[in-house]
Amino acid sequence: MKNIFLSLFLVLFFTFSCIDNPETPGISPSVDQIEMEAEGGIQQIDFTTVDWSIDRIENVNSNSRIFGDIFSSQNERISENVLLELEVEGKLEAIWPDKGFVIVRNGQDKLEISLQENSTGEQFGFRIILSSAKGERAITVSQKASQGYEFKEIEYYIGDRDSDSLYWRTGSKLKLTVPNSQEMEFTPIGGIDVNSSYFFTSDASDAFVWLKADSVEVKLPAHFQDGEIYYAEDRGIYTEYVQSEELDYSHIKEQITVPAGSSEFRNEFEMRHRVVSYALLMTNNRTGKEKRIVGKLIQIAPTGNYEVILVD
Incomplete structure (x- = not known):
């Protein structure tokens, strides 16, 4: 009888464990912290899942959302000077006279982040907020100030x-x-x-x-x-x-x-x-x-x- 109850307990334990920890993984970028020199550059990010989107881009200093242009995967401008977000493949662009970035989702499981040269004289940073049914994940990007x-x-x-x-x-x-x-x-x-x-x-x-x-x-x-x-x-x-x-x-x-x-x-x-x-x-x-x-x-x-x- 003890063996029956033990077996039943183990079955229920593993059943609820599977419900609490489903096999489907959350958002998992290959890196979630990026630091670049003032001269700028490109960073490739890979994901093990494809079921995610870019919910928003935030300024690190003020937590305010960043405006820019949204492009399709065919590089056609969809929206101009809007809050940045991207559900599928495409490109986000925010370029100012003294700094800027371009984010390209060139595959369901890939992101490419490109930074312009930072000539502001101070550090520049932003967060890419990714979302899925599992929740949110942030990729933080920081760029050093130029030495001139x-x-x-x-x-x-x-x-x-x-x-x-x-x-x-x-x-x-x-x-x-x-x-x-x-x-x-x-x-x-x-x-x-x-x-x-x-x-x-x-x-x-x-x-x-x-x-x-x-x-x-x-x-x-x-x-x-x-x-x-x-x-x-x-x-x-x-x-x-x-x-x-x-x-x-x-x-x-x-x-x-x-x-x-x-x-x-x-x-x-x-x-x-x-x-x-x-x-x-x-x-x-x-x-x-x-x-x-x-x-x-x-x-x-x-x-x-x-x-x-x-x-x-």
Whole structure:
């Protein structure tokens, strides 16, 4: 009789044990803690199960949910600037000017996490919250703050859509009424918007982050000739903001003969518009590796040529 009760007890024990601990496993990523350097990179994650989805992405610092774009497995944008979640295969993307990530579910049991370079100056982190019928599981991603870059050199070259063109602008007008014809001094290139100016532009999101606080001086092109680039003695600042300089042309004075009675003069002056490609080279303070950023330098300046015209 004891053996019967013992057998019955064992049967009931294993039955309830199977109910409490079913054979179907929970969410089991190959890693649940990822730490990357500031330069970014890619991490592959494998799963032993396929019955899970990305419920949300959270900011580590504030626990707030992260917005971004959702793509299908065919890389077609499904939603833009929405709370990130993904039930099936596809891609989630959250890119800012100074950091960002892309998460791709390229198989039912695979995730690929790709981080952009972190140029914020502080650590960046987020949590991927996975859910299934068994509950939730988090994958925490953290990225170190960058140690910055040191300027190495800048190179200029003539690339696609680069140009060095001239055009004429109409300047100021001078209306006069005098009783007798007389000579008068006139400044033909003086006035507003005749300074020499330049600025740099680039499609790279971090083109101006690394050297912004350093006011790095760089060489500037002076003119082109037979495909060669010649440089000015004066240097400029590498910046996306317009830099202006007053030239000696602004102080040129012209003697004009003013006829008796009412008359009007106008001046026209020649301007140069130059677009040239550049490659900025920097050295990573942590790795010693070289970083290359390409873009365009825009230069606008008067050439010094002008005309003073008596309006009929």
